[in-house]
Amino acid sequence: MPILKISSLFRASIILICYYIITFRLLEDLTLINRILSSQKIQTSYNDEKFLTYLPHSGFNNQLISLKNAIILSYVTNRTLIMPSVIIDKEITHSGFDKLYSKLERSIIMKKARLSSCSHRTNETTNIKDFCHKSNNHHEKFSMMYWDDLLDFTTLKKRIRIINRGHEFNHESLKKSFESIFYIKENSRYGYQYFDMDNMKRSLGRQYNKKFFISKFKSRPEKLIHFGSLHGSRRVNLDDKKNKEFLNEVKESLRFNHPELNLCIERIINELGGLKNYIGVHIRTGERKFGDEMFRIQANNTIKTILDQVNHYFLNERFNNTKCQHPIVFLATDAKNPKRTFRTFYSKFSPCIFSLTDFKHHLDIFNNIKTYDNYKLKKFFMPLVDLLVASSGGYFVGTDKSTFSKMAKEIHDFQIA
Structure with a gap:
């Protein structure tokens, strides 16, 4: 042989x-x-x-x-x-x-x-x-x-x-x-x-x-x-x-109680002006995940609908904010580059619209957190931060049929009850 x-x-x-x-x-x-x-x-x-x-x-x-x-x-x-x-x-x-x-x-x-x-x-x-x-x-x-x-x-x-x-x-x-x-x-x-x-x-x-x-x-x-x-x-x-x-x-x-997660969220909320003092928005585009064609096809309609709802809150509610002429918006999304993907949003509400990319310095708190088998958890925590910050605004507007939006809305409703 x-x-x-x-x-x-x-x-x-x-x-x-x-x-x-x-x-x-x-x-x-x-x-x-x-x-x-x-x-x-x-x-x-x-x-x-x-x-x-x-x-x-x-x-x-x-x-x-x-x-x-x-x-x-x-x-x-x-x-x-x-x-x-x-x-x-x-x-x-x-x-x-x-x-x-x-x-x-x-x-x-x-x-x-x-x-x-x-x-x-x-x-x-x-x-x-x-x-x-x-x-x-x-x-x-x-x-x-x-x-x-x-x-x-x-x-x-x-x-x-x-x-x-x-x-x-x-x-x-x-x-x-x-x-x-x-x-x-x-x-x-x-x-x-x-x-x-x-x-x-x-x-x-x-x-x-x-x-x-x-x-x-x-x-x-x-x-x-x-x-x-x-x-x-x-x-x-x-x-x-x-x-x-x-x-x-x-x-x-059933609330999140991870200490670093809660501390990170608290710091970002404070930079946004405080709990319930901004509008939380979630737009799911489906651009990062296979099988999300429904969200990709409906993306433009979703953006228009959410924009109309946010405008409604602007016209009918008052927010305690001295830095901007209108309420601050926190945008949670799966888009890789929110400022490019949502030009309409950013052109209308800039400089008072923010996403997780604006708070990278707070995410360093997760750098050394690992699982039992030494797997780094920073990537895992990022969407949870997105979820919990968006749901902590005075109002929340989400994407239809998105489980992320449903969960954020549920958390939001119990927080303001």
């Missing part, structure tokens, strides 16, 4: 061995939730505690919507929420239950593999099947952090029990922790729509395929109910007064 073939075969064997070693270590390296659940498996056999969990996907705003839906379902079903970590930067797109689990597990395996084995030879490998090949660079963007490092759960934890799943999505480990699991597996993006009253007259949302009454979960004997996706702002429908009150409590109490 030629030396070249022996060398290639030997290298392939080494790569395969490394992959299985890393996989095996991942299975062994159980996170806190697995250890907790292992002990709980014994303990819960003597009590009635039951659990609920789900699989996250897509961008941060969509993950937050899923989390809120899971919190509501945990409350209504009286189950402990096993809360997945936040996925950072690398977007895991929606898939059916099994495929989504596979994506999440593979991302973790590939990230660990590249960190442990590829730093010295990423640029050398030519074999595309090698996990160190440059085609797999995107796996290095995958990281996670706990939700309670970002949000304040103090109030909600008085109403429901919440435990962190940890920085893993190992299905086999989870199955070993429970003697019985009831799965809700959907293949479409909007499969089930959940209702809290069996006699609810409300019709099924046009996006969804089937009604599911939450009362059916209450009688399930399994220790764990495992959902796939819970994304969808209309996924859970509440008519019961007590449940609706809890939903408002979730919206009001």
Whole structure:
């Protein structure tokens, strides 16, 4: 056999061995939730505690919507929420239950593999099947952090029990922790729509395929109910007064509490003239993301509509501002160069219109913040700053059908209530 073939075969064997070693270590390296659940498996056999969990996907705003839906379902079903970590930067797109689990597990395996084995030879490998090949660079963007490092759960934890799943999505480990699991597996993006009253007259949302009454979960004997996706702002429908009150409590109490994030926002708001003393605007152009054709097509109409609304506020409201002849505008956007993209805005309101690019000096506070696996978080925090500054104005005007705008409007409304 030629030396070249022996060398290639030997290298392939080494790569395969490394992959299985890393996989095996991942299975062994159980996170806190697995250890907790292992002990709980014994303990819960003597009590009635039951659990609920789900699989996250897509961008941060969509993950937050899923989390809120899971919190509501945990409350209504009286189950402990096993809360997945936040996925950072690398977007895991929606898939059916099994495929989504596979994506999440593979991302973790590939990230660990590249960190442990590829730093010295990423640029050398030519074999595309090698996990160190440059085609797999995107796996290095995958990281996670706990939700309670970002949000304040103090109030909600008085109403429901919440435990962190940890920085893993190992299905086999989870199955070993429970003697019985009831799965809700959907293949479409909007499969089930959940209702809290069996006699609810409300019709099924046009996006969804089937009604599911939450009362059916209450009688399930399994220790764990495992959902796939819970994304969808209309996924859970509440008519019961007590449940609706809890939903408002979730919206009001689940505030961002990351110290550097809050300090950065406070500094920018002060430069804008103070809380509620400016108009927050969000324009989504879709120019940075594949699949956002709807926003790109409607961009001009969106800009005109928002401009009309901002003008309305100018004419009908007074702002406490001595530096400008009209209210200050803070523009949150996905546009790379807002001053060029929104010339109409800037020509009309300059020099009193600002975007995040005008406050780069405040973003340095995130330079040294990293995740557990040493991934830098500055890029992750920037859109959160955009969101929270825009929602802290006296008025907020957003883009139709944008989850960012919906979230900003919700935060804004509770702040001024």
